Every structure is written in structure tokens, then in C-alpha cells.
Amino acid sequence: MLEQKELLAKWKMSNRLSLIAIKRTIFGHLLSGLLEKATTKKFFDALGKRYQVSDNVKYECLMKQLMNIKYDNVGDVREFIMKMVHIQTKLKSHQIDFNEKFIVKYALNSLPTNFTQIKIAHNTIEKLKKEKNEYTKFMFKHQF
Template sequence: MESSSLTEKASYEQWERSNRLSLILIKSHISKGIRGSIPNCHKAKNFMKAIEEQFISFDKALASTLIKRLSDMRHNGSKSVHEHIMEMRDIAARLRGLEIEI
């Protein structure tokens, strides 16, 4: 970096400060439970990618759980038919929210 011009050094220092402040801001707005499951990154862009990857796997697990719950549902008389149908519709709506059509 010795051969870099003063403007390049200043730009790099400004980028480094901006990156550090962005990471601090992002981490301060994420709950500790989620933050603990995301690997530590030194760049804000990489940290955002890690968050996205974490939620993709979370969505897949949630979808799998909801599909299993919906397929295993049987009306056993413990609640009204209306309540049973509403519960099934709720699960179907949550799956549609995850972009899974039934």
C-alpha cells in the first residue's frame, strides 16, 4: 500500500470506517439469539450474506415442519370442524407465505 496515492489511502480508510460502522449498526439491531448462530465476518456485505443463508435454511426447516403437520392432521372430534378447517387454512397460508403451493 506504500505505492498507493494519498487519495486511494483516504478512500480505503473511509471505506473501512463505513464498513465497521455498518457492522456495528447491523449487529446492534439483531437479537442475540440470531447473532450467535451467524458466523463472525469482517465485512458488512459478507455478514448480510451469512444472515440470508441462515434464514434460507430456517425457511426450509419451517416449510418441512408445516407440511408434515398439515399432512398428519386428522379431525379427532376434540375440537369443532370449523376450528379444524381454520387451523388447516392457517398452515396453508403460512406455506403460501413461504412460496410453497399446496
């Protein structure tokens, strides 16, 4: 029984010191209105509930980022496209999946007019792929 009391006293002291250390690392305005006297677990639970971000807010923020992203002639085009793919990957984690062709078309359309050659080259390649597929189907159909 005496050991349990000593253990409990040590636990309370440890908890109190942990809480003090944690509160010192958090800005004061974020602490206002939270429990002054609580265990570390209760403190973190209250802090988590207060600053919990819903999935809908994350989804909306990611969608706005994707729809408003424009190439600003800073950095290379590859970095810009990688940003878009990164946002697309985050959206996939929220069960929102965009077709890869859509992302590519959207990325190309968001480039400034001085990238017209890239757009034309991409469209030409896509057209050739489509024609190749149609030709292959035609040949396969008439071979038998």
C-alpha cells in the same frame, strides 16, 4: 489517488459502524462463532448460511400444521377454516397442491361432534349438486 484513499477510508469506517450497529441488534448467543472482523456483506452471508432453513423443513412443518390442526372452540369456525386455507396457500407456494374438496372435507372432519349439523348440511349440498349434474347429463343425453 488521494481521493480514492479517502473514499476507501470513509467506506471502511461506514462498514465498521454498520457492523457494530447490526451486531448490537442481534442477540449475543446468535453471534457466537461468526466472523469477528468482516465486512457487513460477509457477515450477512455467514449469518444467512448458518440459519438457512431448507424448503423440506418448511414443507414438513406446514404439513404437520395442516394434519394436526383441530378446532378448539376458541374463535369462530370461519377463522379456523381460514387458517387451514392459509396453510394450503403456503403449501401451494412449495408446489404442493391439495384439492379444494379435500381441504373442505378435512376441515369438516376436524370439527368437534357438536358441529354435526354443519357436516350433514355440507354432505346434503354435495349430494344435491351431484344429483343435479347427473340429471342434467341424463336430460341432455336423451334430448337429442
